[in-house]
Amino acid sequence: MSTTPTLTPPRQTPPQDSPPSAGSPLAGGLKQRHLSMIALGGVIGAGLFVGSGAGIAAAGPSIVLAYAASGLLVMFVMRMLGEMSAANPASGSFSVHAERAIGRWAGFTAGWMFWTLLVVGVAIEAIGAAAILTGWFPGTPSWMWVLVLMAVFCGTNLAAVSNFGEFEFWFAALKIAAIGLFLTLGTLAVLGLLPGTDSPGATNLLHDGGFLPNGVDGLLVGLLASVVAYGGLETVTIAAAESDDPVRGVARAVRTTMWRIGIIYVGSMLVIVTLIPWDSEGAGKAPYAAALDHLGIPGAGQVMNVVILIALLSAMNANIYGSSRMAYSLVRRGQGPRALGRITGGVPRRAVLASSGFGFVCVLLSYWYPTTLFTWLLNMVGGVILVVWGFIAVSQYVLRRRTEREAPGKLLVRMWGFPYLTWVALAGVLGVLVLMAWDSGTRVQVIFTGGLTAALAVTGYAMQRRAAAAR
Numbered sequence: 001m002s003t004t005p006t007l008t009p010p011r012q013t014p015p016q017d018s019p020p021s022a023g024s025p026l027a028g029g030l031k032q033r034h035l036s037m038i039a040l041g042g043v044i045g046a047g048l049f050v051g052s053g054a055g056i057a058a059a060g061p062s063i064v065l066a067y068a069a070s071g072l073l074v075m076f077v078m079r080m081l082g083e084m085s086a087a088n089p090a091s092g093s094f095s096v097h098a099e100r101a102i103g104r105w106a107g108f109t110a111g112w113m114f115w116t117l118l119v120v121g122v123a124i125e126a127i128g129a130a131a132i133l134t135g136w137f138p139g140t141p142s143w144m145w146v147l148v149l150m151a152v153f154c155g156t157n158l159a160a161v162s163n164f165g166e167f168e169f170w171f172a173a174l175k176i177a178a179i180g181l182f183l184t185l186g187t188l189a190v191l192g193l194l195p196g197t198d199s200p201g202a203t204n205l206l207h208d209g210g211f212l213p214n215g216v217d218g219l220l221v222g223l224l225a226s227v228v229a230y231g232g233l234e235t236v237t238i239a240a241a242e243s244d245d246p247v248r249g250v251a252r253a254v255r256t257t258m259w260r261i262g263i264i265y266v267g268s269m270l271v272i273v274t275l276i277p278w279d280s281e282g283a284g285k286a287p288y289a290a291a292l293d294h295l296g297i298p299g300a301g302q303v304m305n306v307v308i309l310i311a312l313l314s315a316m317n318a319n320i321y322g323s324s325r326m327a328y329s330l331v332r333r334g335q336g337p338r339a340l341g342r343i344t345g346g347v348p349r350r351a352v353l354a355s356s357g358f359g360f361v362c363v364l365l366s367y368w369y370p371t372t373l374f375t376w377l378l379n380m381v382g383g384v385i386l387v388v389w390g391f392i393a394v395s396q397y398v399l400r401r402r403t404e405r406e407a408p409g410k411l412l413v414r415m416w417g418f419p420y421l422t423w424v425a426l427a428g429v430l431g432v433l434v435l436m437a438w439d440s441g442t443r444v445q446v447i448f449t450g451g452l453t454a455a456l457a458v459t460g461y462a463m464q465r466r467a468a469a470a471r
Helices: 032-041 052-087 094-101 104-136 142-158 161-190 215-229 235-242 246-255 257-275 281-285 287-294 300-332 349-368 373-381 384-406 420-438 443-470
Strands: none
Touching: 052 094, 052 215, 052 235, 052 246, 052 257, 052 281, 052 287, 052 384, 052 420, 094 104, 094 300, 094 384, 104 142, 104 300, 104 349, 104 373, 104 384, 104 443, 142 161, 142 300, 142 349, 161 257, 161 287, 161 300, 215 384, 215 420, 235 246, 235 300, 257 287, 281 287, 287 300, 300 349, 373 443, 384 420, 384 443, 420 443
């Protein structure tokens, strides 16, 4: 709207959100090993294990390019976020940075959008995990498993933050071990070094339509599918504020993002489309299980179900944590209900309960709408992460110039090729949103996201005007 502040507003009073210290209510307790595993585990989720199948079906072997392109965008975003978080660690992460750079309305909008994304994500992951468990225990209702899982992880997050760190440490360790074993076996098979297998060479990469079987349109659909899979990395910058050394912790975690994305995402996509035909039924539905079946791994389907379940439980745990800390940060800055800001035992327990609330509501919704709820939830938040990335890019552009001018020594992590790659990242975010609006399959997600963004921005701007008038 015409009253929206410019990207370079006058210097404002920094938001009162800081990392834990002797006088901070948040207890802290996360170690460097916790942060490292949160960062590693954040890029290995159900979006990779399950969602990649739709991308392979649409893009064919060119899914490798799609994941590489979207992965490059994510690396830029995480580098920008790492620069800001290392210079000014805060439990509100990019919401605090957006408020400092653009204005209170921007911090409000980015923060509550991300909170919405995470709480809906908790429900999505609980429903997905329940689907696996009902398959293992036929006759049990899905809503019962959703209720049990929500109770377990809500309880975990109500306790000390070190509990969250330990759960994520072991969840991430199991996921990393699984993907590492998959990549090792797959690479050996591709090279013809795995006993009982012959190297497929480039046969599957070039068969039935070639590397781009569905043309550029298929590649774009694969690109849209791959973007969603990268969500989750941002939580590490929220968690860093409760670590022993937030500045160095977040800097170290962000610096390792590049090789993680290259090996885990792009590498595994390359292994899958090289080992098995892209248009096979298994590649489009359960690509990792299909690749393991091709290698003759017994019980591959059940092995992958266990790994996917671990990924879903890990994401539930991380999303409850991240949403509660984001809500706490917003409330502490006067941008949410004060009741959520109370700290008990070093944990914002009311914020944890509020952030878990939607998941408990979904217990009822999954009972009433067991077949349609999952799709409806996905449409609610499909484009939210892109808007958040847009706020990160704009905030970094503004704060980088301000920090260079006022405190250059705080820039322990620096965005590459500033300001040009910042502009490239912002253009990439806008480009993906345009593609989503153009594609009929994802257009509804853009509509939901646009409506949520507009509603929060108007509310946040009204709060900003009232606060200014009260001074």
